Amino acid sequence: MDSTILQMQDITKTFPGVKALSNVNLSVARGEIHAICGENGAGKSTLMKVLSGVYPHGTYEGKIVFESEEAKFSGIKDSESRGIVIIHQELALVPHLSVAENIFLGNERERAGFIEWNETNAEAAKLMARVGLDEQPVTPVGQLGVGKQQLIEIAKALSKDVKLLILDEPTAALNDDDSAHLLDLLRELREEGMTCIIISHKLGEIEDIADTTTIIRDGQTVETLDMSDPASDQNRIIRGMVGRDLSHRYPEHESTVGDVVFEVKNWTVRHPTQADRIVVDNANLDVRAGEIVGIAGLMGAGRTELAMSVFGHSYGRGISGEVFMDGKKVDTSNVGKAIKAGIAYVSEDRKVYGLNLIEDIRINTTAAGLEKIAANGFVNGNEEIRIAEGYRKSMNIKSPTVMAVTGNLSGGNQQKVVLGKWLHTAPELLILDEPTRGIDVGAKFEIYQIINQLADAGKAVLVISSELPELLGICDRIYTLAYGRMTGQLPVSEATQEKLMELMTIEKEAV
Template sequence: MAEPLLRMTGVTKRFRGVVALSGVSIDVHRGEVHAICGENGAGKSTLMEIISGVHPHGSFEGTIELEGRQVAFRSLADSEAEGIVIVHQELAVVPQLTVAENIFLGNEVTRHGLLDRDAANRRAAAVMARVGLDESPAARTGDLGIGKQQLVEIAKALAKDVRLLILDEPTAALGRDDSDRLLALVQQLSAQGITCVLISHRLHEVLRVADRITVIRDGATIETMRTDDPETDERRIIRAMVGRPLDDLFPPREPDIGEELFRLENWTVHHPADPTRVVVDDVHLTVRSGEIIGIAGLMGAGRTELAMSVFGRSYGSVITGAAYKRGQPIELRSVREAIRNGIVYAPEDRRRDGLNLLASVQSNVSAAALGRLSEHGLVDDVRERKVAEAYRYKLNIKAPSVASRTGVLSGGNQQKIVLSKWIFTNPDVLILDEPTRGIDVGAKYEIYGFINELAAQGKAIIVISSELPEVIGLSDRIYTLAHGRITAEIARRDATQELLMSHMAVERA
C-alpha cells in the first residue's frame, strides 16, 4: 500500500491537566474522503487544530508525518505552506469584502507591490468555477447566502494550492439543496486528487461521500471502518461513537395533550428592509398544552422569520394578525413583553444570537431572568451560582464549573445552556429553532429527552428543523411552510418524509 499522505501517531493533548486527546493515531490516504466522527467533546476539533498548527509542535505529544516525513507545524502558516487548509464550521469570510478579496485575503495578488484587482478577479473567477460559484468576483460576500459563502471558503482554500482540505461541519448551516451541492463538490475534489478530511454529525452524508470513517470517543481512537464494508451503517457508527447502541434515536414518549395554549391568527410579516415584500403570509397556527408541533420548510420558506416575529417582533417591519394565549389576546411588541407573556425563542444560530461566548456558564443561564435573582438592583451571586449548578446537573452540561467560559464548550453543551437560559424564565411556550444543529447523536438524544420532559410538564413546544426525521420523530403534529404560507397540517401518524417534501416544495401561488 502507498505511503499515506498524512499519518498521526500517539497524539496526546492536555489542557490544564485535562486530557483532550489520548494516544490518537490516524492515517489519511491520498485522494480519499476521510470522515472523523465522534460526540461533541470527543476531541475532533482539537485533533484538527493540531494538524493545522493552531496547537503548535511541542504543545502535544506524538508525531505527525506528511508523505512519510515528520513535520513540526508551529503555526497555521506552516501547515498552509504544506498545502493543509482547514475550513471551520464558523465561516471566516468578511461580509464587507468582495468574493475575490475574500478568496485572496492574506494571500493578496500584487503587481509591483500594489494590489492588482484585475488579476485577482481573473484568478478568483477561475477558482470559483472549480467550486461551481457563478457569482461575480466583485460581488459583496455579505450579499450571498450561507451556502455560497461556504463555497467562497473552499475557493479560498483551493487558491492556496491545497493538498489536504479539512472541512469542519460544512453542511451544518445549509439546507438540503446546498448540502447536496457541497457534498458533490467534495466528491469532485477527491476525484481531482485533493484529499479531504470531513468532520460531520450528519451520518447519512458521511456514508454517502466518505471512503473511510475514523471514530473518536473520549479523546481516543475507537476504530476506522470502510464505507464499502456492508456492515458499516449508521448504527455501527453510533455504537462506536457513544459506546452503546441507540436502538431508538428518539426517547419514548406518551403524549398528554391538554387545551389550546397558544394560537396565531392571520399572522403576516413584511420584510424589514422592503415593507412591500411579504415574508410570512396569513399564518394560522395552534399548539396545545403538552403538545410538540413541528414546522418543516425549505430554506427561505419563512420558518425563522415566523419564529422571530412572534418573539417580540425581533424580525419584520410591518406585522399584522393576532396572538392568543389560553384564548385571551396578548401583545408581543417587544422581547421583554414576549417573555412576560411566557413565550421564548431559542435561536437557530446559538453562537451568534443565543449566547455570550465570552461570559461564564453561570452568566448565560441567568441572563434572561436576572430580575428573579436581584434585590435592590444587585444580582445575588450565590443564588445565581446555585441556579446554574442546578441546570448544569439537570441537563448534564459538561463543563469544569459554572464559571467556565461558554465559548470553549462543545456545541451540544452550548445548546443545553441556551435551553437552560430560557427554561429559567419559566415559559409556557418554547419555540426551538434547529435545536440540535451541529450536535452529535448522544447529545441529541439528551436534548430530545429534555424536550419531551418539558412537554410532559404541560408546556407547549414548537420545533423548527431542517431534518425531517427529527420533525417526524419529535412532533405530535407538523405544519409545512412554503413561501411564507402554511401548506399543510399533518398528524404524526400520517407523516412521511415524502409527504412533507411534497407540501414543502409547492410552487408559489
C-alpha cells in the same frame, strides 16, 4: 510515493483541568475522503487544530508525520505552506469585501506593494468556476447565501495549492441542494487526487461519501472503519460514537395533550427593508399544553421569520395579527414583553443570538431571567451559581464547573446551555428553532429527552426543523409552510415525508 499522506501518532492535548485528547492516532491515505466522527466534545475539532497549527508544536504531546516528514507547525501559516488548509465551521469571510478579495485575503496578488486587480479577479474567476460558482468575482460576499460562501472558502483553500483539505461540519448550515452540490465537489476533488478530512454529524453523508471513517470517543481513538465494508453503516458508526447500540434515534414518548396554551391569528410580517415583500402571510397556528408541534418548510418559507416576529418582533416590520396565551390576548411587541407573556425562543444560531461566548456558563444560564435572582439592582451571585449548577447537572453539560467559558464548549453542550437559559425563565411556550443543528446523535437524543420532559410537565413546545425525520420522530402534530403561508397541518400518525414535502412545495400561485 507513499500511499499514506498523514499520520498523527499518540496525540495528547491537555487544557487546564481537562484532557481533551489522549493518545489519539490517525492515518490518512493519499487521495481519500477520510471522515472523523464522534460526539460533541469528543475531541475532533481539537485534533484538527493540533494538525493545522492552531495549537502549535510544543503545546501537545505526540508526533505528526506529513508526506513522510515530521511536521512541527508553529502556526496556521506553517501548515498552509505545506499544503494543509482547514475550513472551520464558522466561515472566515469578510462580508463587505468582494469574492475575489476574500479568496486571496492574506495571499494577495501584488507587485511592488500594489494589488494586481486584473490578475486577482481573473484568477478568482478560474477558482470560482472550479467550485461551481457563476457569480462575478467583484460581488460582495455578504450578498451570497451560506452555501455559496462555503464554496468560496473552498476556492480560497484551492488558491493555496492545498494537498490536504480539512472541513469541519461543512454542510451543517446548508440546505439539501447546497449540501449535495458541496459533496459532489468533494468527489471531484478526490478524482483529481486531493485528500480530504471531513468532520460531520450527518451520518448519512458520511456513509455516502467517505472512504474511511475514524471514530473518536472521549478524546481517544476507538476504531477506523473501511466504508466499503457493508457492515460499516450508520448504526455501526453510532455504536462506536456512543459506546452502545442506539436502537431508537428518538426516545419513545406518549403525549398527554391539554387545552390550547398558545395561539397566533392572522399573523403577517413584512420584510425589514423591502416593505412591499410579505414574508409571513396571514399565518394561524396553535399549540396545546403537553403538545410538541413542528413547523416544516423549505429554506425561505418563513419558519424562522415567523418565530422571531412572534418573539418580541425580533424580525420584520409592519407586523399585524394577534397572539394569545391561555386564551388571553398578549403583547409580544418586544422581547421583554414576550418573555413576560410566557414565551421563550431558542434561536437557530446559538453562537450569534443565543449565547455570549466569551462569558461563562453561569452568566449565560441566568441571562434571560436575571430579575428572578436580583434585588435592588444587584444579582445574587450564590443563587446564580446554584441555578446554573442545577442545569449543568440535570442536562449533563460536559464541563467541570459553571465558571467555564461557554465558547470553549462543544456545540451540543452550548445548545444545552441555551436551553437552560430559557428554561430558567419558566416559559409556558418554548420555541425551538433547529434545536439539534450541528450536534451529534447522542446529544440529539438528550435534547429530545429534554423536549419530552417539558411536554410531560404541561409545557407547549414548538419545534422548527429542516430534518423531516426529526419532526416525524418527536412531534405530535406538524404544520407546513410555503412562501410564508400555512399550507396544511397533519397529526404525526398521518404524516409522512412525502405528504409533508407535497405541502411544503405547493406553488406560490396556489398558496
